[in-house]
Amino acid sequence: MRTAILAQTVLAVLFLPAGAFFAWAAEGEAKPFALFFSLVWTVGCGFLFFRGRNALKELRKETFALDFSLEGEDSSSSRLRELEELRRDHLISEEEYGKKRAEIMEEKW
Known part of the structure; x- marks a missing residue:
């Protein structure tokens, strides 16, 4: 990007x-x-x-607006992959990545 x-x-x-x-x-x-x-x-x-x-x-x-929603996805793994891609492209910060990953992992378990 x-x-x-x-x-x-x-x-x-x-x-x-x-x-x-x-x-x-x-x-x-x-x-x-x-x-x-x-x-x-x-x-x-x-x-x-x-x-x-x-x-x-x-x-x-790193104040770029987050225009994505991970709600409604079928599998946690696809949500985690999408989240990892956003982090890799520097569209979200490490802190935002960690928070969202923790939310996804809590829902899964």
Whole structure:
């Protein structure tokens, strides 16, 4: 996940000059469309850059929101595997992993 966010941020920076190039290269009747397109392109690249930068900061702080629910799973082993995968991808902290693992193990036994 961290790699995907980093790639998004880098690509946003690399594509940003393309917006200026579109506006500069347009001639004649295409100039107003090119200016509008350039503006939209630049805003989009800026949005992707700042979104990626903020996501990377959150991952470093380990404050990334947990958007998963392990309730309703059939087997404890599949829940434990999913939990281990979240820990391996650094989406949850060691403390969160330990708490949730203990809950699952208590339910199983």
